[in-house]
Every structure is written in structure tokens, then in C-alpha cells.
Amino acid sequence: MPRPKNKPQRRFRPPHGKPGNPRRSADSDRILLYGIHAVEAALANPNRTIGRLLATENAARRLEPAIKARGVKAEDALPRQLDRLLGSDAVHQGVVLETELLPTVELEGVPPEGILLVLDQVTDPQNVGAVLRSAAAFEAAGVVMPERHTPPLTGALAKAASGALDIVPVILVGNLAQALTRLGEAGFLRVGLAEEGGEPLETTALTLPLALVLGAEGKGLRQLSREHCDRLCRISTKGALASLNVSNAAAIALHWASATAKAAV
Structure with a gap:
């Protein structure tokens, strides 16, 4: 369903971080994942810590079952805002997840x-x-x-x-x-x-x-x-x-x- 024109937009704030660095946020324990399949798998992994989830309307719709199952809420974002966050080379498919590295496997x-x-x-x-x-x-x-x-x-x-x-x-x-x-x-x-x-x-x-x-x-x-x-x-x-x-x-x-x-x- 198209977004009503008069709906207020949530102000986008990058997750702790600096634009152009898709690997880590300013917090050394935090990383950024992007892409529909990568984020969907992360949401389904109980061992993965879930932080802020930034998504376009279309990406949030595609990920709706995984988002609901994990009990998180996606924050509205526009593609150009995610481009600025990750860099122009990152194919983010409209979604970025702030998370942490997985626990070490021995x-x-x-x-x-x-x-x-x-x-x-x-x-x-x-x-x-x-x-x-x-x-x-x-x-x-x-x-x-x-x-x-x-x-x-x-x-x-x-x-x-x-x-x-x-x-x-x-x-x-x-x-x-x-x-x-x-x-x-x-x-x-x-x-x-x-x-x-x-x-x-x-x-x-x-x-x-x-x-x-x-x-x-x-x-x-x-x-x-x-x-x-x-x-x-x-x-x-x-x-x-x-x-x-x-x-x-x-x-x-x-x-x-x-x-x-x-x-x-």
C-alpha cells in the first residue's frame, strides 16, 4: 500500500556510526550487516544480537515474517540514506542491521x-x-x-x-x-x-x-x-x-x- 503523503517521517539517524564504513560502527563491538538474505538469517539466528534495524518500506515488507518472529521494529529509512551510511558500492537492498559479531566457535x-x-x-x-x-x-x-x-x-x-x-x-x-x-x-x-x-x-x-x-x-x-x-x-x-x-x-x-x-x- 502506498505511504500516505501526509504521514510524518521518522528522522533517520545512522547507528552510532560514520558514513562510508559498512564494516563497523563507532562502537568497536558493533558491526553492520546488509542485504535481504543476510539480515533475514541474522534475525532468525538466536545467537545473533539484534540492534537497530533500518529498512525501506519495501524491504520491511519483504522481511515482515522474520521481523515479527524476532519481535523487533524496523526504523524507516530511504535508500539514499542507507547509501550514505554504507557507501555507494554496498548493495544493501534497502535494509541495514546493527548487530555484533557472533560468539566464537572453538x-x-x-x-x-x-x-x-x-x-x-x-x-x-x-x-x-x-x-x-x-x-x-x-x-x-x-x-x-x-x-x-x-x-x-x-x-x-x-x-x-x-x-x-x-x-x-x-x-x-x-x-x-x-x-x-x-x-x-x-x-x-x-x-x-x-x-x-x-x-x-x-x-x-x-x-x-x-x-x-x-x-x-x-x-x-x-x-x-x-x-x-x-x-x-x-x-x-x-x-x-x-x-x-x-x-x-x-x-x-x-x-x-x-x-x-x-x-x-
């Missing part, structure tokens, strides 16, 4: 079964977001990343993840090699993916629990990470363009592993 808290993705210094938020989305699609047990050389778990990454950031556990570790050692001790088969891998992933006998280890584009897996893998495999491709984007490689590896990996007896 490596020992991951169930000792299923498939984990381990990312070795993948720094592009779009790639990490896409990896999380694939992890959610294939019900991966979690995504392990180093605390350093990892993009913030906020705006652009959450938007690219399309809600998966609030579905898939993210485990941040101080030392990736040590984390791989601990996974090996817990019974995980650690399979590193690299173009020069010795055997094709599709002919490798995979067992659960399984950790698929992927490196950043260009650099690939670091040597220390390779040394902490049980096997080094490649994804077979055809044609002149053999290399795969890390998020595409993750999706293919998850698809294959989900279909063929069997629990170790």
Missing part, C-alpha cells in the same frame, strides 16, 4: 564427523562468502580460517554469503598448521586441493570426518599447510582454462565429497 566444539572446509589465507570477502554459501548448501560442519589474513565477518562477506554466515559455524584459529594437526589427531582425513596435486579428487577414497583444505587464488596452499595434509589432490578439468576460483573449487569438492565420502569404520 575447533574442539565442532562435531567429530562430517566435512570441514579449511581456508588458507583466502582474503577476498566475495570468495569467502561464496564458500560459506556452498558450505551451507552441502551442510558442511564448518569453515576453519586463520584469525589473520581473513576478511571481517561483516557487510560485504555476509552479503555474499546470502545468509550462510548465520548458518555455518566459522572457526577462527591463531595458527592454521596447528589447527590441521589437531584435526588429524581428532581423526579427520586432511585433503589439500592444488592444481599440481598427485591424484584426482574424484578417484581418491575419501573418508569421514574429512577436512578439505583450500588456498587463496594465485598463491594456493602454503607449503606448511601442504605438509599438514594427508593427501594432496587436484580437481580434474578440461580445456585451456584449467584453474578454478577458490569458491568454485570448494563447491565442486563439497559436491564430490558429499556424494562419495564414507565414515571410517
Whole structure:
């Protein structure tokens, strides 16, 4: 229904923050999420703290079930006001949520079964977001990343993840090699993916629990990470363009592993 012309407008105030910074507000504990799917998933996640919700009339209508279920109220905002808050590059779809980072997930808290993705210094938020989305699609047990050389778990990454950031556990570790050692001790088969891998992933006998280890584009897996893998495999491709984007490689590896990996007896 069109908004009556004489309806008073709520005055828009940015949440604690400075325009042009979509990652965090001035309060260091607060972050900003945007995009319909990212905000909808955050509202549905009981572990996610909910602060101010700023939305256009259309976005609020699309999110109405999630807003009502969470028991929050959306504050009216215009698209140009959200543009000023987030920056012109952010595709906010008319909604911004002020929230906090999710509680930390420890490596020992991951169930000792299923498939984990381990990312070795993948720094592009779009790639990490896409990896999380694939992890959610294939019900991966979690995504392990180093605390350093990892993009913030906020705006652009959450938007690219399309809600998966609030579905898939993210485990941040101080030392990736040590984390791989601990996974090996817990019974995980650690399979590193690299173009020069010795055997094709599709002919490798995979067992659960399984950790698929992927490196950043260009650099690939670091040597220390390779040394902490049980096997080094490649994804077979055809044609002149053999290399795969890390998020595409993750999706293919998850698809294959989900279909063929069997629990170790």
C-alpha cells in the first residue's frame, strides 16, 4: 500500500556510526550487516544480537515474517540514506542491521564427523562468502580460517554469503598448521586441493570426518599447510582454462565429497 503523503517521517539517524564504513560502527563491538538474505538469517539466528534495524518500506515488507518472529521494529529509512551510511558500492537492498559479531566457535566444539572446509589465507570477502554459501548448501560442519589474513565477518562477506554466515559455524584459529594437526589427531582425513596435486579428487577414497583444505587464488596452499595434509589432490578439468576460483573449487569438492565420502569404520 502506498505511504500516505501526509504521514510524518521518522528522522533517520545512522547507528552510532560514520558514513562510508559498512564494516563497523563507532562502537568497536558493533558491526553492520546488509542485504535481504543476510539480515533475514541474522534475525532468525538466536545467537545473533539484534540492534537497530533500518529498512525501506519495501524491504520491511519483504522481511515482515522474520521481523515479527524476532519481535523487533524496523526504523524507516530511504535508500539514499542507507547509501550514505554504507557507501555507494554496498548493495544493501534497502535494509541495514546493527548487530555484533557472533560468539566464537572453538575447533574442539565442532562435531567429530562430517566435512570441514579449511581456508588458507583466502582474503577476498566475495570468495569467502561464496564458500560459506556452498558450505551451507552441502551442510558442511564448518569453515576453519586463520584469525589473520581473513576478511571481517561483516557487510560485504555476509552479503555474499546470502545468509550462510548465520548458518555455518566459522572457526577462527591463531595458527592454521596447528589447527590441521589437531584435526588429524581428532581423526579427520586432511585433503589439500592444488592444481599440481598427485591424484584426482574424484578417484581418491575419501573418508569421514574429512577436512578439505583450500588456498587463496594465485598463491594456493602454503607449503606448511601442504605438509599438514594427508593427501594432496587436484580437481580434474578440461580445456585451456584449467584453474578454478577458490569458491568454485570448494563447491565442486563439497559436491564430490558429499556424494562419495564414507565414515571410517
